[in-house]
Amino acid sequence: MKSRPKLLWLQGVTCNGNTHSFLNYPHLSYILETFEFLYHPLLPATYTLEEIASCTQQCDILIFEGAYDPRMMRAGARMETLVQHYGSSATTIIAAGSCASFGGMFKQSDPEYITGLGFDREIAKGPFAKSPKLINLSGCPIHPEWLGYTLRMIADNKVILIDEMHRPKELYAYLAHHGCTRNEYFEWKVDADQFGTKEGCLFYKQGCRGPMTHASCNKILWNDVSSKTRTGSPCFGCTEPDFPRTNMFETKTNMSIPQDVPLGISKRSYLTLTGIAKSFRIPRLEKRLIDDNT
Amino acid sequence: MKSEPEKSINTKKEDRKASIMQTALKLFSTEGFYTTTMPVISKKLGMSVGNLYNYFSSKDELAKELMLYISSMLGEKLREINMSDKSVREKMDMIVKMYFTIARERPELIEYFLRVFLSNREIFTKECTGMVCVSDFVTELMLFFDDGVQSGVLKDQDFFSALGLFMGYLGGMVFLNGEEVLPHPLSDYESAIAENIYNALRKQ
Numbered sequence: 001m002k003s004r005p006k007l008l009w010l011q012g013v014t015c016n017g018n019t020h021s022f023l024n025y026p027h028l029s030y031i032l033e034t035f036e037f038l039y040h041p042l043l044p045a046t047y048t049l050e051e052i053a054s055c056t057q058q059c060d061i062l063i064f065e066g067a068y069d070p071r072m073m074r075a076g077a078r079m080e081t082l083v084q085h086y087g088s089s090a091t092t093i094i095a096a097g098s099c100a101s102f103g104g105m106f107k108q109s110d111p112e113y114i115t116g117l118g119f120d121r122e123i124a125k126g127p128f129a130k131s132p133k134l135i136n137l138s139g140c141p142i143h144p145e146w147l148g149y150t151l152r153m154i155a156d157n158k159v160i161l162i163d164e165m166h167r168p169k170e171l172y173a174y175l176a177h178h179g180c181t182r183n184e185y186f187e188w189k190v191d192a193d194q195f196g197t198k199e200g201c202l203f204y205k206q207g208c209r210g211p212m213t214h215a216s217c218n219k220i221l222w223n224d225v226s227s228k229t230r231t232g233s234p235c236f237g238c239t240e241p242d243f244p245r246t247n248m249f250e251t252k253t254n255m256s257i258p259q260d261v262p263l264g265i266s267k268r269s270y271l272t273l274t275g276i277a278k279s280f281r282i283p284r285l286e287k288r289l290i291d292d293n294t
Numbered sequence: 295m296k297s298e299p300e301k302s303i304n305t306k307k308e309d310r311k312a313s314i315m316q317t318a319l320k321l322f323s324t325e326g327f328y329t330t331t332m333p334v335i336s337k338k339l340g341m342s343v344g345n346l347y348n349y350f351s352s353k354d355e356l357a358k359e360l361m362l363y364i365s366s367m368l369g370e371k372l373r374e375i376n377m378s379d380k381s382v383r384e385k386m387d388m389i390v391k392m393y394f395t396i397a398r399e400r401p402e403l404i405e406y407f408l409r410v411f412l413s414n415r416e417i418f419t420k421e422c423t424g425m426v427c428v429s430d431f432v433t434e435l436m437l438f439f440d441d442g443v444q445s446g447v448l449k450d451q452d453f454f455s456a457l458g459l460f461m462g463y464l465g466g467m468v469f470l471n472g473e474e475v476l477p478h479p480l481s482d483y484e485s486a487i488a489e490n491i492y493n494a495l496r497k498q
Contacts, residue, residue, distance in 0.1 A: 254443030256453035258438050267440065268373075271433040279424020 014066025369430030
């Protein structure tokens with residue numbers, strides 16, 4: 001039998017969210033058949049964590065979940081040692097989720113020491129800063145399909161093009177806004193009055209970051225079914241290096257003018273378009289899509 | 295590519311259009327919108343009414359074009375101020391000065407805005423609704439306010455509360471000046487008015 005690529009799933013400072021998210025990958029069995037899991041916190045694996053911590057094995061793919069704190073201990077081994085040992089043998093290092101990519105949520109607990117594997121927010125820093133082996137799959141948590149895509153590309157020996165933040169372009173060249181079912185409300189500047197409805201845009205009041213977030217959530221749906229904006233919840237921009245921000249359910253405005261506007265569009269152009277679009281009242285967009293009373 | 299004679303015809307037509315707008319602007323702002331009919335405008339220009347309609351399909355269309363022109367002209371001046379390397383306080387002085395200078399040098403522009411656009415909204419309901427015909431100007435004011443709040447100088451509040459205070463005050467002074475109520479020239483009030491607006495809008 002042909003030997004399978006060796007995959008190691010290591011955890012830093014984490015909530016296990018990425019581990020759990022990946023369990024929803026519909027083709028998990030393919031991954032389990034294609035790769036040998038040296039260690040994974042939940043799935044069947046060849047070695048125990050203690051055996052991995054002895055640093056006697058080598059892996060082809062290192063998946064790292066959680067923020068990186070060099071001082072952290074795992075089964076008696078220092079994280080810095082573990083990451084250096086397994087990272088040096090791996091041909092690909094995957095930062096799974098926003099904490100591993102940029103520091104994310106857990107960076108908040110000790111901002112001075114905790115970083116991502118290759119980035120501290122948007123600055124290149126960490127044990128694999130500027131390493132061509134590093135692939136960031138940011139998101140809180142990671143989208144199971146995005147990790148599945150990356151592993152399948154590796155299994156098929158295909159080149160994965162990455163952006164300046166080391167994210168695969170195929171997954172992150174899009175904005176969460178692309179494919180959002182509320183785009184018509186965005187065009188005509190019709191607000192959503194509340195969370196959880198099918199109608200209205202969440203950008204104006206509810207803090208939606210869809211137009212400035214690199215993510216294909218509305219192209220590759222979660223569980224093949226939905227996305228945050230489709231359910232009436234704003235995009236928090238969880239794939240970006242500045243995640244998490246504060247007051248994520250509110251749009252920051254200055255004199256009613258949004259502080260941040262869609263990516264790459266000047267505020268002057270955006271406000272010109274907005275002022276005109278807002279001048280028109282479109283009754284169809286003010287109605288419920290499905291009216292229970294008729 | 296257009297031939298030379300064709301170009302010259304187009305330029306001529308543009309020039310004629312500009313002169314129609316200038317004449318109409320003066321008539322609308324001094325004689326009022328309803329008393330200024332298309333025949334009155336054409337007579338003043340020395341052209342036939344039929345020919346006038348070759349340039350503007352209706353009086354409402356002419357009215358809309360005039361508002362777009364004024365907004366674009368004021369917007370451009372505001373844009374220059376916004377893009378200058380000055381403080382919010384200095385920019386406020388510059389805006390007030392710019393507005394009063396236009397009111398003095400080309401009163402018909404401001405008069406049209408106040409006495410035609412704001413006073414006869416029924417004319418502008420179709421194609422000039424909301425911000426459509428004033429968006430150049432309003433956008434620049436939005437950018438000015440946004441910059442003021444972001445730099446920590448102005449108080450964060452509803453846009454229209456600030457807009458009303460700012461433009462209402464300036465418009466009111468120009469109106470009083472037009473009615474010859476003010477004892478001094480408009481320029482004498484610039485500094486005090488800019489300071490009052492600044493004090494009203496600044497972060498306490």
